[in-house]
Amino acid sequence: MGEPARRLGIRDVAEQTGLSVSTVSRALNGYSDVKLETRRKVEAAAEHLGYRANFAASSLRSKQTNIVTFMVSKPWTKFVDPFFLSLLDGVELALQAQGYALQIIMAREHETEFEIIRNSVERGRCDGLLFGRTRPEDERVEWLKARGFPFVTVGRTDKSDHDWVDVDHYRIGHMATERLIRLGHARVAHLATPLRYTYSNHALRGYRDALDAHGIGHDPALEIECYLSRKTGADAVTELITRGVDPTAIFCGNDVIALSAMEAMRQFGIRPGPDMALIGCDDIPVAAHVGMGLTTFRQDLDALGMLLGRMMVAKLGGDAGPHQQLIDAELILRGTDLPQSGGRAE
Amino acid sequence: MGEPARRLGIRDVAEQTGLSVSTVSRALNGYSDVKLETRRKVEAAAEHLGYRANFAASSLRSKQTNIVTFMVSKPWTKFVDPFFLSLLDGVELALQAQGYALQIIMAREHETEFEIIRNSVERGRCDGLLFGRTRPEDERVEWLKARGFPFVTVGRTDKSDHDWVDVDHYRIGHMATERLIRLGHARVAHLATPLRYTYSNHALRGYRDALDAHGIGHDPALEIECYLSRKTGADAVTELITRGVDPTAIFCGNDVIALSAMEAMRQFGIRPGPDMALIGCDDIPVAAHVGMGLTTFRQDLDALGMLLGRMMVAKLGGDAGPHQQLIDAELILRGTDLPQSGGRAE
DNA sequence: GCAATATTCAAAAACGTTTTTGGAGATCGG
């Protein structure tokens, strides 16, 4: 009868080499108390047999997975967000250099985010956790902190007493608004990204502070919160115009909102740029190609990702930290940040 | 002194309920031979204690992970390829509906692809494997087939005797070329995606067959293979023009190539569309915004992804298959597929 | 040359579950 076709195990390597199972394990895992010659012999036998340690078994015994999980939240799964891939590319690079594997899981529903984290941590599926879209008061952050589980976030909380990397959206908001003011605009609107996220609040504060610094108070009618769908930038512009708020310039929290806003402007016969100045954020690929080109901010996401990965590796290596770092974005000047024209051509 | 702070285990749930460890396990895993009342009690206790089965242990004993791995290859990690995220979104949806988790790993170097697959399979890290960028003769496919490990690919091999989903690039190539011919173009060039991939060959065959069907032989000088970087579409156009090959229309294997080609055309004073017709493939977001809009093909990637996921679930459920399915792409008419103008305006 | 220390390896325990095996009590048919 045919053999039961047992799976190849460390035992087979031991038999092949005439060594004990424990020695084989120690040789394969790079322990120092095994003679070089022995190690070579073991490695040769393992290679020859095609043996690899079973993941579940080794992770059960050693209590580590060598996996870092990045949880991507709904908005990132829904759009082709350049934020996503470039960032991950950097993270992966930094992790694999230290022997860690990057695993990506998706949180489709907003409510499942926490559940996914709990599951990953409590079931011991990974050694460290990465995620973004942090909120001013973030349940996930608090829970992980309380448990002492290693994690780094993209974005801060209000307390910010954990490890994070972040793009300086305060500075972005401030610079964008100031530039528009210097171009002669007195009524600058802000179409904000969802204010449940911390970074949106930072951008908003930057916007307001820039206005204040120039003696222009902020007008609630000029501030509209947009959600991450394709339409709300347009809706916001429509609202601004139909209500007669009449801004002459707009700072948008991201390019998707800006693009949507531009669409609405054209419907109203307003030329984005000449008739209404516009600055976005993110520099998505379309930004360079739409109309006369959208002026926006670019972030070095590769660098941000590598930073994120390196922080995680440092934490996992026992470095207590704190690990916190702010990244600057670069203003990309294109065609939509034009001076106040004094009214649109009829 | 202080308790050793042991990790919460199934034993604790057993003690809490006064049941045996085995019964708790069976209750939690939905076996039928446990009284409803007992099951409820166990679930309540587990919930109350916050217990979750350790992943490594359960996967070691049960020999399954409930994980399906999608390996993404280098080109997909490098660009913001819409192919990627939409596809994964669909896959994830189909998998999680059946209790499987989607895990994504990246193959940065081309050469590591195979190594990653071996590692995943031999170490028992997942129950099934998904990947794309298949080649006419694909080492990965052969190896997995020989091992009998469950996998589905995006794209076929020459033999195609495994499970796959694919976009019908033959039809795309045929339709695009035929459309250009009907518009009066006799010299239609083809900027192909890398021919090491199977789908590129299908597109090329479609292109050639359409020419043949109209009594136009294919001219090797009109066929240029482009690699997936931003520049080669431009390089190819430059080559066509400087060599005096003078096509009046181009069918591009994808939109990135087409966009790059358009850039080069403009440098030569050739207007994409009026002076040289152009059809791309993929309908990346920029395609709608560039110039007068790029005519291209759109694929329903969500559907493709869900199909992929459902096939994997079926396989894992024991359905022997074969599971093979071809998906049609939709022609999106925009501004670059114009009739032969008889020469460009000087 | 002898005790002390280093080096190298083997045996066995441990990791936390699921699965196998089997047995006690309940239910059923006649």
Add this chain to the structure above:
DNA sequence: CCGATCTCCAAAAACGTTTTTGAATATTGC
């Protein structure tokens, strides 16, 4: 009312590693 069949659960084995423990041999210091 008795044997047969079900229902529900407990005890123990098993999964394939890594880690702990300890012992044999080789090396060193004096």
